[in-house]
Amino acid sequence: MTDPLLKIENVVVDFRTIHGTVNAVRGLSYEVARGETLAVVGESGSGKSVTARAIMSMLAENARVGADSRIWFDGTDLLELSELEMQEIRGNRISMIFQEPLTSLNPIHRVGDQVAEIIQIHRPMPKKQAMAEVLKLFQEVQLPDPEARLSQYPHEMSGGQRQRVMIAMALANKPDLLIADEPTTALDVTVQAEILTLLKDLQKSHNMAVVLIMNSP
Numbered sequence: 245m246t247d248p249l250l251k252i253e254n255v256v257v258d259f260r261t262i263h264g265t266v267n268a269v270r271g272l273s274y275e276v277a278r279g280e281t282l283a284v285v286g287e288s289g290s291g292k293s294v295t296a297r298a299i300m301s302m303l304a305e306n307a308r309v310g311a312d313s314r315i316w317f318d319g320t321d322l323l324e325l326s327e328l329e330m331q332e333i334r335g336n337r338i339s340m341i342f343q344e345p346l347t348s349l350n351p352i353h354r355v356g357d358q359v360a361e362i363i364q365i366h367r368p369m370p371k372k373q374a375m376a377e378v379l380k381l382f383q384e385v386q387l388p389d390p391e392a393r394l395s396q397y398p399h400e401m402s403g404g405q406r407q408r409v410m411i412a413m414a415l416a417n418k419p420d421l422l423i424a425d426e427p428t429t430a431l432d433v434t435v436q437a438e439i440l441t442l443l444k445d446l447q448k449s450h451n452m453a454v455v456l457i458m459n460s461p
């Protein structure tokens with residue numbers, strides 16, 4: 245058996261609030277191998293998103309991760325890394341997409357520029373070259389009329405199209421792991437099915453591991 249790409253062990257996350265301590269995650273463990281999908285299904289409030297944010301080291305200031313918790317990614321415990329070291333991994337080797345793409349996209353910048361910027365942060369290159377990569381990504385995520393989309397703003401697109409832009413952004417640096425946190429919750433049912441099919445196809449073509457977080461009905 246090959247080693248898992250991601251293995252979380254005994255993840256505990258508490259939040260300190262003015263009303264006391266909130267025990268959001270209590271000893272969660274799971275693992276996912278390269279190229280595999282793991283579906284994490286649970287009720288609203290059960291700690292699915294908090295766990296994903298713990299993996300990405302994107303927890304709120306008032307969060308505390310348990311001293312015995314471990315988040316192994318490709319053999320490294322991410323909880324041991326500095327913020328600078330995490331920046332090398334976040335958006336590069338591990339990407340995340342969220343349920344509401346509108347809140348993740350900057351409303352005042354063209355979507356093409358936003359995806360190009362993500363590429364350039366991790367792989368410095370001229371803007372023109374980055375935009376050519378963005379166009380390829382927009383084609384890959386099957387955005388209709390991809391060339392014209394480059395210069396559009398988020399509000400000029402439908403919810404499903406915006407989620408495709410977020411997926412393009414997440415794929416931009418060819419991550420080993422994609423965490424999709426309820427990626428279809430904010431979308432119409434038919435669009436939900438299209439996005440899930442797209443994620444499945446991309447997972448195969450990129451040989452990515454995917455953690456798919458879904459709410460249980």
Ligand SMILES: Nc1ncnc2c1ncn2[C@@H]1O[C@H](COP(=O)(O)OP(=O)(O)OP(=O)(O)O)[C@@H](O)[C@H]1O
Nearest residue numbers: 259266268287288289290291292293294295304459
């Ligand atoms: N910054 C915070 N301060 C205090 N409590 C928080 C904070 N962030 C999250 N929580 C709490 O942690 C718990 C788990 O939240 P989380 O968002 O992970 O649930 P979830 O399973 O992803 O739910 P949903 O499916 O509704 O997104 C909730 O009770 C939430 O209120």
